[in-house]
Amino acid sequence: MKLFQGKIPENEFMQMREDALQTWPTGQDVDLDDAIQYQRGLPDSMNFARKMYEADQAKQVLLQPRAGVALVEEHIQLLKYLEPECDLLPTTIDAYTRLNQYNEAQRGIEKSKAAGQSLLNGFPAVNHGIAECRRVVESLSKPVEIRHGTPDARLLAEISFAAGFTSYEGGGISYNIPYAKKVPLEHSIACWQYIDRLVGYFEEQGVNINREPFGPLSGTLVPPFASHTVALLEGLLALEQGVRSITLGYGQAGNMIQDIAAMMALRELADEYFQQAGYKDYELSTVLHQWMGGFPEDQAKAFSVITWGGTAAALSKATKVIVKTPHEAFGIPTKEANLEGLKCTRQIVNMLADQEVPETKQMLWEVDLIKRETRALMDATITLGNGNIAEGAVRAFQAGVIDIPFAPSLANPGKMMPVRDNHGAIRILDFGKVPIPEDIRKIHRDLIQKRADFERREASFQMVIDDIYSISKGRLVGRPR
């Protein structure tokens, strides 16, 4: 796959679809006209884009869990169990499908049938095919999103939209850098240009489909400016292909001031860059992911972390919050634990619905800092691409302009090293080649030095390791033992 300059022409796009649909037998059942008719027949109450728009207008925070198991019947039971306590439903896809290993996914389905329990960590939608996926959608009454981590998610997108799913998480950067090892960025971005073009095609036919670039990336000490840059680039790439309903995401970092400031900056930066690029007809919403790093094993402690995420979402006026569970430290949760995470979040979100945090001087300083940092990366990326966002993104990773901490991809520079400051906000210990101006670097250095002085040790990789495990061990800042 090669990168496209601008919107993919319709005839070229239709030819590309032929190839994508041949990668697994269930692709043969996709008929675009039938898919559009089916989507038009679904009630508005099941449309993800409509629900996000209404919530954004009403300043509501919607709740969404993660969930997916190997077999259709069990998956339906799981979602029906969660449905009363959430506003938006997920269908989380298994790891084999994410790598297009449909043969392995099939083996997982067979082994799960034999074992009487799911041996896959998600729902293999491609293997199940359109008719079975429609059975899932038709069993529910709330909008359902496909959540995954797939660098080449073309076939999955075709089947998902034909089956009535109305939101699709991911992007050419955010579903490559944290999820793959050897997939070239050019390839994943081109695949996602195709997916965004497919969403754009549905929009042209009057069917709304929501798109959500994956905000948290590696989920490990990612500073707001790094994830915001990726969110803005993927937002621009999506709008370029005709996407209208776009939800930009951010993973909770843990310091409340920084988290609220990050969400404010994200929304303002999105409007700034989208409008600068000439887009007016888009529906912007935001999502906050509750803490994506390691969790305490103790469930009471885990609920505390979940509550803190619910608090960050409510106070930062996120349009939706992705909810964790008290089993997070152990892996895939039981459905009961999943429901408990939702209830816990609902309680705090409701309690905070009528409260507002004042925009203090410190908060506005943080908003301004994040904006200046993000603009430095965005402007360097746009310059590298000579105005072409896709090219710019590829070159920005090559040049080290964008660098995501602790990401597995070989396309990621991996030189930038984050660490918490003395109040737990994420700062940068080593900038690598990220083009942050010197005056801002000094701010980071000084803030980290304050922590080092307080802890009477040098800021080092040990401090970073301490920060990675700190929340699972009971606090935000990884103090020396």
Place this chain on the structure above:
Amino acid sequence: MVLGVIGADCHAVGNKILERVFSDAGFNVVNLGVMVSQDEYIDAAIETGAEAIIVSSLYGHGEIDCQGFRERCVERGIEDIILYVGGNLVVGKAPHEEIITKFKAMGYDRVFTPDTPLEECVNYLKKDIESHRAENGKNHQY
């Protein structure tokens, strides 16, 4: 020692930390990163003459990915290699003892759940390599 995250798993954070911790403890770490197949571990172990393979899995497919690893080592002629596995090894929450029994039956010498302090893994590996060398009449430094 050869280190890596098995199967289709792309959890990279713990892998980067393990590399650092084992290196700092004096081990010669060959880190294959994420998404490593059984044969890739074995290839690397044969190529480098490694004394241990440390397998991580965090995403829940560990049970499928880790099956048959010891048999594969036997087939490839490194039947005596020390084999460790650790992480979130099964889908869902299961008692630690149950998980440890299951993976030991697959031929793993030690099985670690996520609550294990890293120093403990380091100490076990030092001990296991020493006794392994004593059995094989070797006595060199790692």
